[in-house]
């Protein structure tokens with residue numbers, strides 16, 4: 081129970097397939113007091129259902145693209161919970177019409193919305209919750225390999241994830257002198273609501289399994305375990321890092337020959 085006495089908030093549980101839920105479950109098991117933020121009434125109903133075995137968790141409605149909402153949830157959290165020892169940003173959004181085919185046609189409004197919701201929100205949430213954070217606080221975001229290498233169909237989300245990873249480094253630099261850490265997990269493909277918006281996602285999962293050194297699909301348990309490490313004092317010397325939880329996929333240039341169509 082090494083998270084006992086630690087309190088924090090998780091953004092991004094849409095249902096029990098969400099990466100954020102994999103992280104939440106592990107933290108709850110380790111004794112943390114976890115508050116949740118959801119985006120809209122429909123998702124609150126999902127949260128109410130999956131939290132049946134965890135009564136008493138505080139829930140806050142917040143669309144992170146609306147600055148006033150972000151400030152309001154941070155104020156409510158400060159008044160009702162007080163300290164923030166961890167904050168998890170597991171939020172991503174881009175118009176799925178542009179998560180297929182070429183990147184070039186991406187219109188400005190689609191680009192800006194993806195950047196706003198998927199990247200800038202880490203800045204606004206960190207700033208808003210800062211008054212509740214003290215030395216030892218750990219902030220965690222979720223990213224994907226499509227930020228640094230081209231992954232077909234990932235398109236504007238790849239650009240937004242590149243921004244998110246850079247934001248992690250700048251925030252870690254700003255907040256390090258106050259003992260606040262900022263890291264990200266770069267997860268392998270997991271079938272979630274958001275991921276289903278990416279064209280050919282099922283094939284991406286299959287290819288990942290064939291090529292990753294561990295030859296398995298990334299699970300919520302894999303990510304939950306790594307998140308627990310990064311959010312707990314076990315990782316007190318770690319900040320500004322992008323940690324891969326992808327079975328080693330990112331390290332392989334050419335995998336098993338059998339995985340490729342050789343004509």
Ligand SMILES: NC(=O)c1ccc[n+]([C@@H]2O[C@H](COP(=O)([O-])OP(=O)(O)OC[C@H]3O[C@@H](n4cnc5c(N)ncnc54)[C@H](O)[C@@H]3O)[C@@H](O)[C@H]2O)c1
Nearest residue numbers: 092094098099143144171172222223224269270272273274
């Ligand atoms: N699934 C994957 O393969 C994968 C891999 C690497 C990284 N990630 C990242 O993990 C994070 C979680 O995604 P997921 O795959 O668990 O999908 P998910 O659909 O379960 O979670 C995405 C969350 O983003 C929230 N969200 C979207 N727009 C929002 C807004 N305006 N305000 C507040 N919340 C908003 C949704 O409500 C949802 O809870 C995302 O950052 C995603 O890019 C996912």
